[in-house]
Amino acid sequence: NAKGLSGKNYLIFDENMKSKRKNAMRIEQDLKWGLRENQFELYYQPKFDINTGKVIGSEALIRWNHPHIGFVSPIDFIHIAEKNGFINDLGKWVFEEVCKTINNWKNEGIDALPVSINLSRVELYQEDLISYLNETMDKYNILRSLIQIEITETTTINDIKFINKKITQIRSMGIKIAMDDFGVGNSNFSHLKDIPIDILKIDKSFIIDIETNSKTKIVVKSVIELAKYLGLEIVCEGVENYKQLQILKEMGCSVVQGFVFSKAIITDEFKKLLLNNKEQNMESL
Ligand code: C2E
Ligand code: MG
Ligand code: MG
Ligand code: MG
Numbered sequence: 001n002a003k004g005l006s007g008k009n010y011l012i013f014d015e016n017m018k019s020k021r022k023n024a025m026r027i028e029q030d031l032k033w034g035l036r037e038n039q040f041e042l043y044y045q046p047k048f049d050i051n052t053g054k055v056i057g058s059e060a061l062i063r064w065n066h067p068h069i070g071f072v073s074p075i076d077f078i079h080i081a082e083k084n085g086f087i088n089d090l091g092k093w094v095f096e097e098v099c100k101t102i103n104n105w106k107n108e109g110i111d112a113l114p115v116s117i118n119l120s121r122v123e124l125y126q127e128d129l130i131s132y133l134n135e136t137m138d139k140y141n142i143l144r145s146l147i148q149i150e151i152t153e154t155t156t157i158n159d160i161k162f163i164n165k166k167i168t169q170i171r172s173m174g175i176k177i178a179m180d181d182f183g184v185g186n187s188n189f190s191h192l193k194d195i196p197i198d199i200l201k202i203d204k205s206f207i208i209d210i211e212t213n214s215k216t217k218i219v220v221k222s223v224i225e226l227a228k229y230l231g232l233e234i235v236c237e238g239v240e241n242y243k244q245l246q247i248l249k250e251m252g253c254s255v256v257q258g259f260v261f262s263k264a265i266i267t268d269e270f271k272k273l274l275l276n277n278k279e280q281n282m283e284s285l
Contacts, residue, residue, distance in 0.1 A: 023069070027077050030066065031086045035093060040064050042097045043264035044115070046273055047235060047257045050249050053280025055273055057114040059150070059257065060098050061264045062090070082122050091123045092132060098147070099140040101267055106141075110274050116148035116178055124151075124166045134173065144174030148199065152180045153191055160194060167196055178235070183223070192230060200227045204238020207258070211243050221251045228252070249282075 034040060044058040064072040081087040098115050105112045123129065137144065149170060151163075167177050178199035179191070183206055192200075202223060209216050220236075227234045236248050239258030248256060262273075 023076070024080060026069065027072065028080050028084060031077065031081055031084075031090070034064060034066065035086075035089060039066060040090070040093065041266070042094060042101070043266060044270040045257060045264035046262050046270065047255050048261050050245065050254055050256050051282060053261075053282050055113060055277050056255060057116065057148070058270060059116045059118075059264075060094060061118075062094055063264075078120065082120050085122065087120050087122050088126055091119060092136075094118075095133065096136050096140075099136050099142050102142055102146055103140040105271070105274065108271075110271065112143075112146055113274065114146050114148050114176075116150050118150045118180065121151070121154070121163075124163060129166070130169050130173075133170070133175075145176075148176045148178055150178040150180040150201065152185065153182065153188070154185045157186050164195060171196060171198070181237075183219075192226070192232075197232065199233045199235060201235045201237050201257075202253075204258070207236055207238045207240070207244055207248075210247055211241075217247065220248075224251050224253055 041063045042060045043063050046055045047057045049056045062074050066072050081090050102112050176198040179197045180201045181203040182200050184203045206220050224234050234253050235255045236253050237257050239256045239260045
C-alpha cells in the first residue's frame, strides 16, 4: 500500500506572538509575489475505498515553498489570503492546475479519478466564478464528474440563500459538492437538510479519539447512518491507524483519507499510485 510515502515537514512558527504577527505580515506581503514566482505547488492526498484499498480519488492541497521562510502550511496563509481577497487569484490558480493535471493524465493514458478542490466562502462571491469554472474545464476538456468542490460548514453561515444558489449552479454543471470538516466549528444539523450536498466529510477531530472515546464512536456511527439515509457519500478524514480504519469499516464508512495510507504527495508520486492501483487485502490489516 501507499504507507510511508513521504511528505514535507512544515516550518513550525515561533509561538511568540510578536514573531507570529511578523510572519503573518510577511505572508500577506509575499503571497502575490509567491504566485507570480511559481512558489505554490499542488499536492494530492489519495482517498481510498475502505473495502478494497483502492484509490478512488484525491483531494488537491496547496503547498507554499517560500524561498526564505521555508514551507508554509495552508493553515497559516489561506485565512490571510481570504482576508485580503488574494484567495480569488490563488483559487483560480488551484483550479487551473487541477484541470491541467487531469488533462495530463488523460494524455498519458491514465484513468483519471475525481479530484476535490477546496473553495473558500470568499471565492463563492466572485461574479465570474461559474464562467471561470466552465471555461477552464472546457480549455482542458475536463469531464465534470472528475471535479468535486469542498466547502466548509462555516461557508454557509449568514448567507444560506445566496450560498445555496451558488452551490446549486455548480452542481447543475455536474460537479459534486462535499461538506468539509463536518462536525466542527459552527456545526448545525440543519445544514444537512438545507444545503444541497453530495458528500459529507467527517472531520479528523472525530477520528482522533474514536478508539478510546465511546461517545465519539456513537456520534460518528450515527452521522454515518444519517448520511446514508440522506443519500450522501461519506468520507472520513484524518484516519491515522489500522484500529481507526477497522472501527470505521465496521460502522459502514466507505471512503477514508488519512496518513494510515498516505499523506498528500506530489503529482508524480500520485501518478504512480494511479498507475499501480490494485486492490489490497484489507482483511490482513
Ligand atoms: P482540509 O480541506 O480539511 O484538508 C485536510 C487536511 O488534513 C490537510 O491539511 C491534510 O494534509 C490533513 N490530513 C490528512 N490526513 C491526515 C491525517 O491522517 N492526520 C492529520 N493530522 N492530518 C491529516 P493541509 O494540507 O495542511 O490543509 C489544511 C487546510 O487548508 C485544508 O483543510 C483546507 O481547509 C485548506 N486548504 C488547503 N489547500 C487549499 C486550497 O487549495 N484552497 C483553499 N481555499 N483551502 C485550502
Ligand atoms: Mg478539504
Ligand atoms: Mg477537512
Ligand atoms: Mg479543514
